[in-house]
Amino acid sequence: MAEVLLEVKNVTMKFGNLVANNNISFEIKEGELVSLIGPNGAGKTTIFNCISGFYKPTSGKIFFNHTDITNKKPHEIASMGLVRTFQIVKPLKDMTVMENVITGAFLRTSSRKEAEDIANRVLKLTNLLPKKDMLAGSLTIADKKRLEIAKALATRPKMLMLDEVMAGLNQSEIKEAMELCVNLNKQGITLLIVEHVMEAIMPISQRVIVLSAGEKIAEGTPEEIVNNEKVITAYLGERYYAKVKQSNSRL
Numbered sequence: 001m002a003e004v005l006l007e008v009k010n011v012t013m014k015f016g017n018l019v020a021n022n023n024i025s026f027e028i029k030e031g032e033l034v035s036l037i038g039p040n041g042a043g044k045t046t047i048f049n050c051i052s053g054f055y056k057p058t059s060g061k062i063f064f065n066h067t068d069i070t071n072k073k074p075h076e077i078a079s080m081g082l083v084r085t086f087q088i089v090k091p092l093k094d095m096t097v098m099e100n101v102i103t104g105a106f107l108r109t110s111s112r113k114e115a116e117d118i119a120n121r122v123l124k125l126t127n128l129l130p131k132k133d134m135l136a137g138s139l140t141i142a143d144k145k146r147l148e149i150a151k152a153l154a155t156r157p158k159m160l161m162l163d164e165v166m167a168g169l170n171q172s173e174i175k176e177a178m179e180l181c182v183n184l185n186k187q188g189i190t191l192l193i194v195e196h197v198m199e200a201i202m203p204i205s206q207r208v209i210v211l212s213a214g215e216k217i218a219e220g221t222p223e224e225i226v227n228n229e230k231v232i233t234a235y236l237g238e239r240y241y242a243k244v245k246q247s248n249s250r251l
């Protein structure tokens with residue numbers, strides 16, 4: 001039985017009267033690939049911000065690797081091995097792709113040589129090696145998203161939280177992003193992925209957690225989730241349900 005790596009325990013996050021996360025609890029086990037889905041404004045990014053130390057929850061606790069990280073700062077959490085990407089990618093655009101990734105590697109080492117070695121490995125893994133000398137600002141959206149993942153990987157995370165890395169990508173770029181996620185997971189990195197591109201995320205998720213209007217409304221295998229009436233009503237809709245049913249019946 002795999003160990004619990006991340007434990008979110010009764011987390012509530014309020015902004016004035018608005019309850020963005022209401023008493024949310026879930027666990028992620030070591031080695032899992034879990035997706036976090038739900039309509040706009042459901043509270044997905046807010047829970048990411050709470051977990052990664054950018055917000056301090058109004059109440060509740062968060063544990064990573066059995067350590068209470070609820071009041072820790074983002075850089076402390078990152079050095080423990082829990083790293084997230086941002087929905088809006090902001091690379092250091094006047095620096096090259098390589099230099100951007102090296103900034104991530106410096107979390108683990110102060111040696112330039114070692115940081116370059118880490119960056120080279122990560123750039124190879126993310127298929128960015130041929131673009132290593134390009135300015136980050138000149139990359140396509142798909143490559144900027146890949147660079148965001150590469151920077152996070154250079155910090156050598158145990159667990160990676162990806163916030164909408166497939167948004168704005170075309171079909172073949174989405175396929176590559178999915179393959180990268182599966183590949184990272186196979187290499188032992190635990191993944192928690194916020195995503196709206198259901199056709200991409202459902203097939204690769206081992207488990208799915210659903211938020212709606214600040215509440216956790218469901219949690220289960222992709223098959224359980226696509227058949228869950230509450231989830232269909234709140235988010236997936238009949239169209240997606242019909243599509244999945246159809247493709248299942250063809251299997």
Ligand SMILES: Nc1ncnc2c1ncn2[C@@H]1O[C@H](COP(=O)(O)OP(=O)(O)OP(=O)(O)O)[C@@H](O)[C@H]1O
Pocket residue numbers: 015018019020038039040041042043044045046047
């Ligand atoms: N810093 C903040 N101050 C005030 N309200 C906030 C803040 N951050 C988020 N919210 C509100 O909290 C709610 C949840 O937002 P959040 O961004 O977490 O949703 P989401 O599920 O990530 O949505 P999306 O899929 O559109 O990214 C929204 O009503 C949002 O307006």
